[in-house]
Amino acid sequence: MFRYIVRRLLQMVLTFFGATFLLYALVFANQEDPIQALAGERPITQNVRQVLTERYHLDDPFLTQYWYYMKGLLTGDFGTSLTGRSISDMMAQAWPTTIRLALMAIIIAATVAIVAGVISGIRRGSIFDNVTLVLTLVILSLPIVVLAPLTQLIFGIKLGWFPPTTGADPGFFKLLMPALVLGSLVVATELRVTRTSVAENLRSDYVRTARAKGLSRQRVIGVHVLRNSLIPVITLIGVDIGQLMAGAIVTEQVFNIPGVGFNLFRGIRTEDGPLVVGFVSILVIIFLVVNLLVDLLYAALDPRIRYE
Structure with a gap:
């Protein structure tokens, strides 16, 4: 290791x-x-x-x-933006907001995907499974540039369930709708991968052996099937970090969230080269670190995996 x-x-x-x-x-x-x-x-x-x-x-x-x-x-010196502001100061203000938004989106997407995917994998062909597959197709067919303003219009302006915009230093409730929109980018894929993985593991020899030994259905699924089924899902979550960062550019712009995506969108639009280079360089570091952590989680989920 x-x-x-x-x-x-x-x-x-x-x-x-x-x-x-x-x-x-x-x-x-x-x-x-x-x-x-x-x-x-x-x-x-x-x-x-x-x-x-x-x-x-x-x-x-x-x-x-x-x-x-x-x-x-x-050395931590990112220079200054063309607006004259220190890029390091802009990062210090933007990153906490984007981290909260990304964590909320990942937790929401992973929770929904794993729970619904496990149920769909266990009950393949049921009404719940068919409805879930249709909903994932609908979500996959809606790009973020359509889903974000549509959600803002319906749930923020028409129904008034959520604030249509967030403004500076948004709290949990203000970030909830943007997090749901951002999480929709990855929830459909993660759900389908979970469903397929659970269905394949249920047909494995070790599951039949566990049942033959008298283990309960809940223990077989919770301890054996779910643990092995999470390996491809964890891999996908690590890859999805990059997709979430790309989606944050649109989401933060639509909901007026002063985060990394908002600053990147402004930097690209105004051709602010130093700002774009500084923010994207940090995104590269985050993506590399997250993928390393995901790889190290493999051994924790499956003791058979070794890296030597």
Whole structure:
């Protein structure tokens, strides 16, 4: 296990440098006029052009520029946005909100998917199973750009069950509807994977052996079937982190949530290169760490899995 962790950490370092290199190149190096890309659509005076050239080392070769960027990133200095605000301060304000939203979405989606998936897998062909499959098809067919404003219109404006917008420092209730919308991105896939995994494990030899030994149905399902069925679901949850971060861009913009997605949307729209690069670099780190933790959970769920 120790060697596996060391090997994965080395892979994470290489992946991080590769991803940030591509990100930096896409945002800055491929622009015909990097200074104009930094300033967006605003006209640039000669003084402003000179200041931006010195601040972002645009007179230096590309690899030198990337070195300055990585040096600041590894020391916690993310620079300043084109609005003049410190990107580190913007992250300190945005990340707590997005973390709360993402955790709520993951917990809601995983709870619904596992409970409904287990029931559907046990009762294949029942009314509950058929209704669940139809609902998952409907959810999968609705993109987040349609579902988010539609949910806001129906449940926030028409029915008034939830606040239509959240504003600064939203609490649990204000984040509930956005979390439900964001969780819908992954709940259908997780539910179907859970259902399929449970149905396959119920037909396994170890289940028949456990029943032959006289174990109760609840113990067979709760201890043996569910534990083995959770392995692909846990894998999917780790992969879904990236999808949730992408969906947060739309969700936070629609519900006016001042989080990471909201800032990224604004940065992309205004071509604020430093802001986009800083926030996405942290997202890369989070995605790598979460996938490592998911891999390490395999051994806890199934003792037969070893990484040596």
